[in-house]
Amino acid sequence: MSVKQPTIRQLQLVQALARYQSLSVVAEKLFISQPSVSIQLKNLSDLLGLPVYQMRGRVVELTDAGQAVLRSANQIFQSLDNLKTDIDNLQGVVTGTLTIAVVTTAQYFLPLLLAAFTQRHPQVEVKLEIGNRDTVHARLRDNSDDFYLFSQIPTGVEVLESPFLTNELVVVAPERHELAQQENISLARLSHYSFILREAGSGTREAAINLFNFHGFKLNEKMTIASSEAIKQAVSAGLGLSILSRYSVDFGLVPGIKILPVEHFPIKNKWRLVQRSSRKPSLTAKAFQQFMLDNGAKILAKAKKDITSASSVLP
Numbered sequence: 178m179s180v181k182q183p184t185i186r187q188l189q190l191v192q193a194l195a196r197y198q199s200l201s202v203v204a205e206k207l208f209i210s211q212p213s214v215s216i217q218l219k220n221l222s223d224l225l226g227l228p229v230y231q232m233r234g235r236v237v238e239l240t241d242a243g244q245a246v247l248r249s250a251n252q253i254f255q256s257l258d259n260l261k262t263d264i265d266n267l268q269g270v271v272t273g274t275l276t277i278a279v280v281t282t283a284q285y286f287l288p289l290l291l292a293a294f295t296q297r298h299p300q301v302e303v304k305l306e307i308g309n310r311d312t313v314h315a316r317l318r319d320n321s322d323d324f325y326l327f328s329q330i331p332t333g334v335e336v337l338e339s340p341f342l343t344n345e346l347v348v349v350a351p352e353r354h355e356l357a358q359q360e361n362i363s364l365a366r367l368s369h370y371s372f373i374l375r376e377a378g379s380g381t382r383e384a385a386i387n388l389f390n391f392h393g394f395k396l397n398e399k400m401t402i403a404s405s406e407a408i409k410q411a412v413s414a415g416l417g418l419s420i421l422s423r424y425s426v427d428f429g430l431v432p433g434i435k436i437l438p439v440e441h442f443p444i445k446n447k448w449r450l451v452q453r454s455s456r457k458p459s460l461t462a463k464a465f466q467q468f469m470l471d472n473g474a475k476i477l478a479k480a481k482k483d484i485t486s487a488s489s490v491l492p
């Protein structure tokens with residue numbers, strides 16, 4: 178064989194000839210003219226110094242040289258297919274680090290979602306920052322992370338948001354509270370009771386105060402605590418009522434507290450995955466966003482069902 182090598186097209190023709198055993202069918206299948214098929218196969222035969230096919234009646238058959246070319250062609254195309262898979266995998270593999278900063282209320286449900294995500298993409302390393310609103314807002318301004326999680330989005334920064342989950346705020350009271358057995362409690366009535374509220378800047382606090390103001394009432398704030406967890410303990414101890422995200426009640430069970438049926442409650446908002454508009458999302462970030470949109474609500478609904486059925490079998 179000369180130093181020249183068969184072309185990819187000539188190799189494709191030999192493969193097609195082995196399959197269809199007809200020059201005209203090969204031409205038709207590969208969308209080229211029959212003379213072009215004949216010329217290219219003749220050039221290949223000239224290159225090899227041996228014919229690659231022969232006629233047996235009306236059927237075209239590969240010669241031994243043609244069979245040798247076919248074996249190499251199969252290997253070469255297999256190898257090219259593998260190359261494509263390798264490149265697809267390189268482009269498609271979800272790996273590297275995902276950084277997320279979230280406000281404290283999200284700590285009740287985000288770990289469940291991250292567990293499911295990293296189970297699907299074990300090569301991903303997650304860095305999670307949990308802070309108050311000011312801390313997370315500062316990280317958002319500095320473009321420090323792939324994602325932020327807010328229910329109330331801070332203003333003044335250009336962001337892209339993907340709402341993926343409902344955030345319900347509920348009124349909680351000690352189980353033995355005089356309102357605990359009541360139905361249809363009005364805001365007017367509630368405004369006479371003492372409340373323990375989240376710290377200034379908290380999205381939960383802001384939404385609760387806004388609702389009361391909107392209906393012409395004032396929340397009677399007796400205590401401010403910068404932690405939903407500590408608030409639940411305080412409510413359970415009888416220090417007052419509070420307004421909290423339902424996820425902090427469902428996924429952070431504290432005995433001795435009860436959700437009250439109050440008019441205009443639950444306050445319904447959305448949890449939003451937030452990204453800086455200027456940040457180019459990595460493949461991993463895109464996969465995470467899609468995962469949250471597709472599965473976030475479902476995973477939490479199932480987790481809640483599991484908790485409910487587990488607590489119903491407890492003594």
Ligand code: PGA
Nearest residue numbers: 282327328329379380381
């Ligand atoms: P926060 O969360 O009350 O913990 O600030 C809710 C939000 O972002 O609205």
